[in-house]
Amino acid sequence: xxxxxxxxxxxxxxxxxxxxxxxxxxxxxxxxxxxxxxxxxxxxxxxxxxxxxxxxxxxxxxxxxxxxxxxxxxxxxxxxxxxxxxxxxxxxxxxxxxxxxxxxxxxxxxxxxxxxxxxxxxxxxxxxxxxxxxxxxxxxxxxxxxxxxxxxxxxxxxxxxxxxxxxxxxxxxxxxxxxxxxxxxxxxxxxx
Amino acid sequence: xxxxxxxxxxxxxxxxxxxxxxxxxxxxxxxxxxxxxxxxxxxxxxxxxxxxxxxxxxxxxxxxxxxxxxxxxxxxxxxxxxxxxxxxxxxxxxxxxxxxxxxxxxxxxxxxxxxxxxxxxxxxxxxxxxxxxxxxxxxxxxxxxxxxxxxxxxxxxxxxxxxxxxxxxxxxxxxxxxxxxxxxxxxxxxxx
DNA sequence: GGGTCAACCAAGCAAGCGCTAGTGTGAACG
DNA sequence: CGTTCACACTAGCGCTTGCTTGGTTGACCC
Numbered sequence: 001x002x003x004x005x006x007x008x009x010x011x012x013x014x015x016x017x018x019x020x021x022x023x024x025x026x027x028x029x030x031x032x033x034x035x036x037x038x039x040x041x042x043x044x045x046x047x048x049x050x051x052x053x054x055x056x057x058x059x060x061x062x063x064x065x066x067x068x069x070x071x072x073x074x075x076x077x078x079x080x081x082x083x084x085x086x087x088x089x090x091x092x093x094x095x096x097x098x099x100x101x102x103x104x105x106x107x108x109x110x111x112x113x114x115x116x117x118x119x120x121x122x123x124x125x126x127x128x129x130x131x132x133x134x135x136x137x138x139x140x141x142x143x144x145x146x147x148x149x150x151x152x153x154x155x156x157x158x159x160x161x162x163x164x165x166x167x168x169x170x171x172x173x174x175x176x177x178x179x180x181x182x183x184x185x186x187x188x189x190x191x192x
Numbered sequence: 193x194x195x196x197x198x199x200x201x202x203x204x205x206x207x208x209x210x211x212x213x214x215x216x217x218x219x220x221x222x223x224x225x226x227x228x229x230x231x232x233x234x235x236x237x238x239x240x241x242x243x244x245x246x247x248x249x250x251x252x253x254x255x256x257x258x259x260x261x262x263x264x265x266x267x268x269x270x271x272x273x274x275x276x277x278x279x280x281x282x283x284x285x286x287x288x289x290x291x292x293x294x295x296x297x298x299x300x301x302x303x304x305x306x307x308x309x310x311x312x313x314x315x316x317x318x319x320x321x322x323x324x325x326x327x328x329x330x331x332x333x334x335x336x337x338x339x340x341x342x343x344x345x346x347x348x349x350x351x352x353x354x355x356x357x358x359x360x361x362x363x364x365x366x367x368x369x370x371x372x373x374x375x376x377x378x379x380x381x382x383x384x
Numbered sequence: 385g386g387g388t389c390a391a392c393c394a395a396g397c398a399a400g401c402g403c404t405a406g407t408g409t410g411a412a413c414g
Numbered sequence: 415c416g417t418t419c420a421c422a423c424t425a426g427c428g429c430t431t432g433c434t435t436g437g438t439t440g441a442c443c444c
Contacts, residue, residue: 007390009390009391025219025304027217027219027220028219030430030431030432031431031432031433032430032431032432040391040392040393041392041393041394042432042433043392043393043394043395043433043434043435044391044392044393045433046432046433046434047390047391047392048391051432051433052432052433146378147377147378148374148377148378149374152366152371152374152375152378153374153378155352155355155356155359156352156355156374156375156378157352158355159351159352159353159354159355159356159358160347160348160349160351160352160355161351162351162355163347163348163350163351163352163354163355164347164351166351167347174344179344182340182341182344182348183344183348185339185340186338186339186340186344186345186348186379187378187379189381199420201420201421222400222401222402223401223402223403224400224401224402232421232422232423233422233423233424234402234403235403235404235405235422235423235424235425236421236422236423237403238402238403238404239420239421239422240421243402243403244402244403
């Protein structure tokens, strides 16, 4: 065992690991598969990561941090209406999920494979991301754009978005932006 | 190897397997864990199932068949309005998912662990279930109760429902019926 | 030119995996 | 009483798993 830092090499390896985790799932991905994808031998892998768990934690950290950054940027750029902000969040979420369909998907679907310490460390990141959503949804509720229970609406919307990774075909005709439009249209009522 | 039938004993074992698959995931569940849960030794397990894959297939088959039966019963009982039918489907879906939170969850989350033959055999069951949903959603669209693309609305609604298994607390204050109400309220517009 | 260090490799260990072979055992049936 | 059969057991095989060990390489540095 050697380093635990975040060298550029490690970032690169993390990205390649994410792809395999999405394709096969964490449990089915062996360290030998990871090593082959990375072009090294399985032993060399443990020069960069303490163990397999740490690879997962690195992937999930990158995925969540990336999603958080993109969501913040989207909110900063869009119009300041509740509807525009809702749509910006949905589009940002879908883009991190579907176009660079790697780390963020792992963060969602392999979360429970994390050991308790990593989960504890990463939950703050996830909370920050969900707090963004809650702000946006609260504003939409206040503007009478959507109706219902604050908590449930957030969960339902996240569910609809997250499930896209199960059926979305990137070669198909629909863009993430398109999907975001349709979802917002489905749940919004004309403010009145 | 011996029998492949569906004896009552096998049904019972299948139900216990489902519980472990939900808790741990298919890959993490070993045949020794399954055997212990069933109160037998790991070798005896293969008297009832050809291999581990077949246990998964049995669980998923039961989960889907159960969901299908409950959905059909719910549709037969409810009022014949598009809104009532939509809500009946949502409630039925949530009940198979959340109260008997076993086989149906496995069917949703471990589908890709099936080998191609089982997947092929079971896809007909799943198609029948999804066809029910499409009928109900088409009717709601025709009645102007919801708006949007037929395909996308169905996916979004299924996503919102399926994701509940990630956060639903059966000890909490909300019932599946309650959730179904809220979801339908969120996506329906007053027909006009 | 000796020292340092990140990066990699070859070889393999201990544990756990799915699964098999061969053997009771007790209830059911003629 | 003898046969059958569903069900279970013991024991372990062959393989894969995550991970360790000890050593090599080549770039960089004073």
